[in-house]
Structures are given as C-alpha cells and as structure tokens.
Amino acid sequence: MVELRPSALERDHYECQRCNHNWDSEQYPNKRKKTLTIAKTVHHIYSVEKYPEYAKELWNLVSLCYRCHNEVEGRAWFKFKEYKKKPQINDERW
Template identity: 45%
Template sequence: MSEFKTKEQKKTFYKSKEWESLRRRALERDNHECQECRRQGRVHLDSKKVEGKRKSIELNVHHKYEIEYFPKLALVLDNLETLCLNCHNKVHGKGFKPAKEKKWDDEMW
C-alpha cells in the first residue's frame, strides 16, 4: 500500500496522473467552486479577472481525510473537496480535526 508520510511521497502523489484526473473530476463535480464558501453563501470561482486576464490560482482540491493518515482515501472522490486558497489554509491552520463529519463515515462503511 502506498504511504504518504514524507514530503517526497506526497509530491510524487500530487504529480501522478491518477491524482490529476481525479482532481479534475472533483473540480467538475464541485462546479469549480469552493465548497466552504458555498456553505457560507459566498460564491468563489476558480478564476477571476486580474488586469483583464483570467488567472486561475484560487482552488485546491482538499482531502477531507488527510492522505498522510488515511492513504487508502487518497484516490477516493468522496474524500475530496474543492476549496479556495483561503478556506484551504484555514482548514489546515486549524489542524487536524477529529472526524466531525460522521456522515461521510456512515456512507462509506
């Protein structure tokens, strides 16, 4: 089983074709919108006009269950969530949350 404990392992994973295509599917599923912003009634798109040019810098596809601790969920679409940079930083800034979102567990098991 793959592990993602080190930076190198994660780097390799995030560069893999499997991740790239799954990431795209997650973005499409989430309409290229930050799900956290959407929950809060804000709309946040993946690109905005900066000096007349479209720049797409905003979105991250986040693992709700970190691959470091749940390597089996690294390529599970249901474990992915589109987040803007802001929200993504917030999620990680808060540190690892113990499974608050029970709902997902129930669906999975």
C-alpha cells in the same frame, strides 16, 4: 486512469464548497457569510498521512478556494489590517 483533481473540481462546478456553505470543517468552522467563490484547490477530507487508503477516492475530495484551504489546513491567513498599518514616525526616521 481518471484524474481526480479535475474530476472533483468539475463535480463541484469549480465553486468553493466551504464559502458556499456546502461543506464545513469541524475543527475550522466557516463563520463568514455565504458567497460564491472560485475553487482552484482540492482538499482531502481524510488526510493522506492518516488514511492513505482514501487518498485516491473521489468522495474524499472537496473543492476549496485558496483562503479556505489555508484555514482548513491550519495555516495562518494573510491579515490585511496588520499589513496596511502605517509605520510609526519617530525621531530616528528623521
């Protein structure tokens, strides 16, 4: 039996296909500039919940980086600017 995840990563040369602008999600389009990013995640183009018959098809898989996979799945991405904000100094802190 062929392992699908390693096969998909090898097929895509371990490069994020969305960062490289080779694949784009209709619901979450890529608006960033084209970059070469290492892919460690494999995404099902047609979800397993809706299309279980396509779950083990190599053509249904695309290699994505962690950030793109979270964006395509609709998960909130880590916002560095909000994290980096310094806390407000007020009377209670002193």
